[in-house]
Amino acid sequence: MASSTTTHQMAKTSEEAGTAARILDIAEELVQTRGFDGFSYAHVAAKLRVTTPSLHYHFKSKSELGEALIERYSTRFLDALSEIERRPGTALSKLEAYALLYGDVLRSRRMCLCGMLAAGYDTLPEKMRQAVIRFFDYNETWLARVLDQGAREGSLVFGGDATAVAQSIISGLEGAMLVARPYGDAARFDASADRILGGLVRRS
């Protein structure tokens, strides 16, 4: 495999990343703060100090850029989930690590990419819609697995099936980000997150 550039390779975010990756970095931040309808090629181009046609060379449409954005975000998120699952610890500690992922996004003054896109779902191109749904489905599957582990261990207590609990954790954390952001108050998110997870521990 040649390590030299094929036209549309995916690169990591790091010092001296490829142009495509830098475009994704800038666009990601813009979408997470302004929404898909609130950012433009012109915004990205200005921050990258290039002209808009250059962007079209890397991503031939805004829709394709959006798809790449979700793809990369999902991959990274899932990688982080795999990492959490690999390390030893109680199911509760894994849920705490999960909530921390959301908290870290919020502390960078951003909304979850897919939570933001979910808000503007009706205006999204079809492929982006599907990718957003997939992101939530992945999260749900991962959480249900951890919840089941916790139930078997006896460290977590919940009624109903793990999938339903997983869904309420996802929506609870997404909502906590959504509301905390206008207040610029990360502690507000943390308090809600703690309450969500606290509800899964046996009462003292």
Add this chain to the structure above:
Amino acid sequence: MASSTTTHQMAKTSEEAGTAARILDIAEELVQTRGFDGFSYAHVAAKLRVTTPSLHYHFKSKSELGEALIERYSTRFLDALSEIERRPGTALSKLEAYALLYGDVLRSRRMCLCGMLAAGYDTLPEKMRQAVIRFFDYNETWLARVLDQGAREGSLVFGGDATAVAQSIISGLEGAMLVARPYGDAARFDASADRILGGLVRRS
């Protein structure tokens, strides 16, 4: 007081409402489904079968229209909360009625107006931002009052202060709407809402 038209009066939504009210009706639906950056005067004008300058006669800028939107939505929401508070019943039944308000919005395939605006908060004009914050603050105050009632009655059980619980209820319901909408699945919202309120009742 003359009942005849002063230029910018506020009217109720009903059969034969004033033009301003019909504009608000259409714009409200568009914002709740597409977001503030995803709707335009042209969309409203087309649905109302007028031209865009007509809209500017009633609301001289998009920002002012947005402010009027939040104002009306908040007033109606608060009125509904007063109505819930007036009728007798346990604190839990009031929380259930509260959650039902959100559920009704979702079942009309819409996001909460202020939840939607919270997502696009960074792109909002300053006055709209303040109005969105006020909406959440009102909700928080109302919920905290009901929660305190429940705690005194002994029908609700929660740790920490009522305000923190109120915040987590708001964000939980907003998030449940946010995530349920892409799935077009109201039952998903209901399940999460039940779980949020169920956490406030003594375990059997």
Add this chain to the structure above:
DNA sequence: GTCTATAGGCAGATAGAC
């Protein structure tokens, strides 16, 4: 109050030079 006409800006996107 609603219209026509229009301004002025920004959107996403393409052609073609370098």
Add this chain to the structure above:
DNA sequence: GTCTATCTGCCTATAGAC
């Protein structure tokens, strides 16, 4: 790969006739 030039379309908003 990035540029200049340009297209087409949509956006918010205003002037002024009716």
